[in-house]
Amino acid sequence: MSWLFGFNRNSPNVEHKPTFVSTPTENYESKINSNKGMETYRFDSSALERAAKAAKELEYSKNAKEALELAKAQELTWQMEHQNKIKEYELNIEQMKIEQQKIYYEEKHKLIAEETKQSQQRAQYQDQLARRRYDDQLLQQQKINRENLTRQEESVQKQEALRKATIDYELETKHEKEMARVEAQARAKAKAERENRDLFLERLRVQAQEQRVTTLESIKSVTSILGSGFNSFISDWNKIIAAAGGITLLALGAYSAKHSTQVMGKYIGDRLGKPSLVRDTSRLAVTEIFKHPIKYIKRLCSRAENALSGVILSPKLEERLREIAIATRQTKSNSGLYRNLLFYGSPGTGKTMFAKSLALHSGMDYAIMTGGDVSPMGPQGVSAIHKLFDWALTSKRGLLLFVDEADAFLKKRSKEIISEDLRSSLNAFLYRTGEHSNKFMLVLASNTPEQFDWAINDRIDEMLKFDNPGLLERERMVLAYFDKYIIQTCLNNKRRKLKLADFDHVKKCGEIAVRTQGLSGREISKFIVSLQASLFASLDGILAEHIIDERLNSTLDQHKKKLTWINQS
Known part of the structure; x- marks a missing residue:
């Protein structure tokens, strides 16, 4: 009847398990598990009270046997529930063990990560120390090198000073010896002259007498020859007429030669000479070819230069200018039509420099003019423009005409802005640039391109902006x-x-x-x-x-x- 008195520890129906739980991680885990085991096997006094009460009721009950069976079934049900709770507790204990193991390994992973971090920091610190030591060594070596260089310079200066002192001493000694020698020679010469003074004077007298006689005889001979010739010329009229005709023909020949030379020179100057509008050009005139033949031969044998040599611009602009230089050179070699360009931007950004380099790279001549030179010419500006383009057409190498400050005379054609003479010059310029040419290439440069006449904008094939240089x-x-x-x-x-x-x-x-x-x-x-x-x-x-x-x-x-x-x- 032990089931009447509650749970029995020695009951064969109850599985008895040990309550000691231990983990390899922490000490507090074992304490928690032991408390859990004590709660699992704790003695329940209420069971005895229920059993006593049930026994009293059974003594006076008519259905004692059924009650006994019912109580037995209830006790079995309670025991099964208790066993389930025990298993739940054991499952919780296992989960706690797993969590403790997880926490343990997480802490261990963090510890390893922290140790790795510390080792990396130590390695970085050691690397920094090594770099500092290396820098200090470099500085020390540089200091030593500077000191050695200073000592070498001082030694060289001392040697140079000694060498100069030696040279000065030798020169001074040589000068003293030379002065002594010259002085001795002068004394000897003076002594000889004093001793031979009478002989020297007598020789001078004889030479003067001979020269005087020779001169008088020459004068007499020339006078007699001229007198006889003049007498024979005056007595013969045919000689007088022939002489007058020769002098007249000589004068006419000189006069005609002078004027024909002027006309021919003017023609050659108009065709080959540098026009007045051109301030600078690489094209050599005929007279300069004869004056500087070696320079002309070197120029003919020179190779094409890099168009961007000495010109520093932004990479994007340099790439575009390089393409233009290659296209211009290919245009000349294939006898194509040149394109007209506009360079605009702030002053001093390399527009003129690149125009010269472009001409030299393309194997062309260049000519530079300024727009401000056209206006002071007044009515003569039209003829100067025509002379400029006639001169450009005679270039066998091709001419790159660079117009700096082009907005000075290529402004809009309105009466309020430009004068009548300047408008006529602009019209002449537009007439000569109306079509593309295979003889010359037009490059305009301006700081204010918005002032150009619309017809000028129509003649521009490509515009390139030259900005101030970046960093x-x-x-x-x-x-x-x-x-x-x-x-x-x-x-x-x-x-x-x-x-x-x-x-x-x-x-x-x-x-x-x-x-x-x-x-x-x-x-x-x-x-x-x-x-x-x-x-x-x-x-x-x-x-x-x-x-x-x-x-x-x-x-x-x-x-x-x-x-x-x-x-x-």
């Missing part, structure tokens, strides 16, 4: 000009020892490029030329870094002042 272009310009005007000057100057101060000139050129934002290529070139002038003017022949900074600040101030003047106008 990369300024860096290339500063390095190129610094090498050309400063470094090469220091290397090639033999009259005076010029050099740069001890600073990183490449880094300095980068700083200059950053600070010269907004400056044109011409302004940057002028700034480097001013540094060259400062180098020439320095007392010690050294271009220091502070001199560069001073010149740069002055250039930037002047640029700001120019911008102020432009805004005020």
Whole structure:
């Protein structure tokens, strides 16, 4: 009747399991599992109370047997429920073990990650230390090299001073010996002259007498010959008439030769001479060919140059200009028709420089004129325009006509803007450029292309904008000009020892490029030329870094002042 008194630990129907749970991770896990086991096998006193109450009821019940069976069934049901709870507790314990294992491995993974991170940080720190040591070693080596170079320069200077002193001593000694020799010779000569003075005077008298006699005899002979000839000429009228006719024919020949030479020279000048509108040209005149034949032969044998040689522009513009240069060269070789171009943009951005390079690259001659030269000619401007294009058509190599400041005379044809003479010159220009030519190529340059007459815009095949250089272009310009005007000057100057101060000139050129934002290529070139002038003017022949900074600040101030003047106008 043990089932009446609740759960029995020794009952064969109840599976008894140990309550000790341990994990290899943490100590607190074992404590939690032991508490769970104690709750599972805890003694229930209410079961005894229920059993006692049930026993009393059974003693006085008529259906004791049925009640006993019912109680037995209830007890079995309760035991089964209790076993299910035990299994649930055991399942929870296993889940807790799994979670603890998961937490353990997660913590272990974090620990490994942290150790890896620490090791990486240690490696980076060690690498930084190694780099610092290497930099310190480089600096120390550079310092040692500078000291060695300084000592070598001092040694060379001392040797040079000793050599100069030796040379000066030798020259002084040689001069003293030479003076002594000259003095001895002079004394000997003076002594000989004093001793032979009478003989010398007598020889001079004899020579003078002989010369006087010879001169008188020559005069008498010439006078007698001329007198006899004049007498025979006067006595013969045929000789007089022949002489007069010869003189007359000679005068007529000289007069006709003079005027024919003038006419021929004017014709040759009109056809081959440089027109008055052309300020600069690579085309040699006939007279210049005879004056400079070697220059003409070198030019005929010269090869095509790179169109962008010495020209620094943006990469996109350089690519387009390179295509134009190749197309122009192919046009000349295939006897095609040249295209007319317009270069517009700020002053000093390389328009004229590229036009010259384009002509030389294409094997053509170039001619540069300025639009402002047409207006002062007045009525003569029309004939000057026609003479210019007639001269261009006679070029066998092809001519690139570059018109700088073209907006000065190619403005819109209105009475309020241009005069009647300038309008006539514009009409003549439009007449000569109405069709494409295989003899000349027209390149216009302007800062204000919006002022062009519409007919001029119609004759332009392609327009290219030349902007102020960007940062990369300024860096290339500063390095190129610094090498050309400063470094090469220091290397090639033999009259005076010029050099740069001890600073990183490449880094300095980068700083200059950053600070010269907004400056044109011409302004940057002028700034480097001013540094060259400062180098020439320095007392010690050294271009220091502070001199560069001073010149740069002055250039930037002047640029700001120019911008102020432009805004005020």
